[in-house]
Amino acid sequence: MKQLKMFVVMVIVAFTAFSCANNNKSAKLDVIDEHSAEISLDWQGTYSGMLPCADCQGIETELTLNDDNTYMLVSTYMGVEPVVSDTLTGKFHWHGNNVHLEGIPENERSSTFKVEENRVKHLDLEGNEITGDLASYYVLAKEGNQLVEDRKWKLVEIYGKPVEDDPDSYYIVFHSADRRVEAKANCNLISVNYRIKNEFRVIFGQGLTTLMACPDQNLEKELLNVLGEADNLSTDGEYLSLNKARMAPLARFELVK
Secondary structure, three states, rough: OOHHHHHHHHHHHHHHHHHHHHHHHHHHHOOOOOOOOHHHHHOOOOEEEEEOOOOOOEEEEEEEOOOEEEEEEEEEEEOOOEEEEEEEEEEEEEOOOEEEEEOOOOOOOOOOOEEEEEEHHHOOOOOOOOOOOOOHHHEEEEOOOOOOOOOOEEEEOOOEOOOOOOOOOOEEEOOOOOEEEEEEEEOOOEEEEEEEOOOOEEEEEEEEEEOOOOOOOHHHHHHHHHHHHEEEEOOOEEEEEEEEEOOOOOOEEEEEE
16 A cells, blocks of 8 residues: 555656646747847838958848838949949848848858847848958948838928928928828928938938919929938927938928827
């Protein structure tokens, strides 16, 4: 009888130990590193910069990482005639804080980037960070400016003249999702493509405007001129200025709260 009891106790102990081991194993498998770049950073977006080139002036590079783990890599080789440019698309996967771009032939170029706050670093063919004097040249900066984009800004001054009108008719919005400016300076709606590089350099592209006959179109024409001239912006989170070089602001806006 004692032997039977001892056997039962041993079975229970063994079962309990097995269960605990499995639970511990499951717990270990469920642990997620919340400090990894994939979890803790807003990594989605476009990164751009000029990478070094052995036989050209530099490789103008634009890397877009999407929510669905797809990418687009555009490389333009500067200083050669004719200009050479290639575009690669595909899937990427995470390995720690690094992303590996699929579809790039081995030994042709590095397919790995380290993701950091508002930038990515192009790693070498073995997946290591590049060090030395050229290290800073292998960094692509994230495009955009979180203080500026996806907010409504009321036009308060243009070419040094104050503007005191309804913010529903005199405003600008930088839509980050499709990199498009929506603006008004009367009754017509203005839509212009844009890019913000290194947080403060702004590039406005081609645009469209509605063609309603507004009572006074001078401000509208001036705002279109501003969008054609401005090459940088400045902001403190409350006010936004569009500028040309280091000259006085072309236009000033106030955040609509």
